[in-house]
Amino acid sequence: MNLNDAIKWNEQGLVAAIAQDWQSGEVLMQAWMNAESLAMTVREGKVVYWSRSRQALWRKGESSGNEQQLKELRVDCDGDCVLLKVEQRGGIACHTGRRSCFYRLAGESGELQVVDAVIRDPGEMYGK
Amino acid sequence: MNLNDAIKWNEQGLVAAIAQDWQSGEVLMQAWMNAESLAMTVREGKVVYWSRSRQALWRKGESSGNEQQLKELRVDCDGDCVLLKVEQRGGIACHTGRRSCFYRLAGESGELQVVDAVIRDPGEMYGK
Incomplete structure (x- = not known):
């Protein structure tokens, strides 16, 4: 089966995408792809x-320089999610300047705590 | 900030959830949570x-026995995805009887190949 036949696009024509560091296994971010962006990625x-907010193709790293080099692409059993194993340029996936977007940890009461450090100042990253 | 204030529910009142093996880092599955299921999980x-198909709460493992014990819960920067680090009972997250739902690997041409083995027969897992 081909990738395009396996994907079940949602009502907006998108599929969920998870980016994972290909070496450490850290989950870096979750975003969305349409058919064009998926084809370009492959x-x-x-x-x-x-980008759902900009309604435009989002070449990851186009403004920050933090590109993601694709090492492996997998599809889940029901075809509504792709897993991208990537090499994260600059070691920063998040627009806040952190390695991963999942930098807030929930305590037992549901209270969130920021547990990961900012590696690079976003102002510097995107140009002030 | 509290978890409930951080989550941005989508138009169906759901948030994306990624389950990752807390020890190996393997991404096991991606599914959805509503406010009630998130609260129950915590x-x-x-x-x-x-479950979007059944429009009902889905206690993972309720029929297969393959429960997920929560070890850590994180929220991403824009609050539309949670990362669950879990201990996967039985070592099987997928309804096909495989460890992970991401068992199909895309080749350079986009051709998919099944690369992970079935650990347990689904018929046996769910009772015939």
Whole structure:
């Protein structure tokens, strides 16, 4: 079966995408892809998402430099999610300047705590 | 900030959830939670999803026995995804009897290949 036949696009024509560091296994971020961005990702070997807020192709790292080099792409059993194993350029996936977007840990009462440090100042990352 | 204030529920009142093996780092599955299932997960320490197909609470493992014990819960920067680090009972997250739902690997042409073995026969898992 081909990738395109396996994907079940949602009502917005998107599929969920999880980016995971190909070496450490750390989950870096979750975003969305449309058919065009998925095809570009496979073809170019660099991750391209679909930005729902901007309604535009989002070449990851286009403004921050923090590109994601695709090492492996997997599809889940029901075809509504892809897992991207990536090499994260600059070691920063999050727009806050942290390695991963999942930097807030929930305590037993549901209270959130920021547990990961900012590696690079976002102002510097995106140009002030 | 509290978990409930951090989550941005989508138009169906759901948030994406990624389950990751807390020890190996393997991404096991992606599913959805509503407010009730998220609260139950935090309170009980066992993962409860919202089944979109059944439109009902989905206590993971309720029929297969493959429960997920919650070890850690994180929220991403924009609050539309939670990362669950879990201990996967039985070592099987997928309804196909495989460890992970992401058992299909895309080749360079987009051709998919099943790369992970069935550990337990689904017929046996769910009772015939």
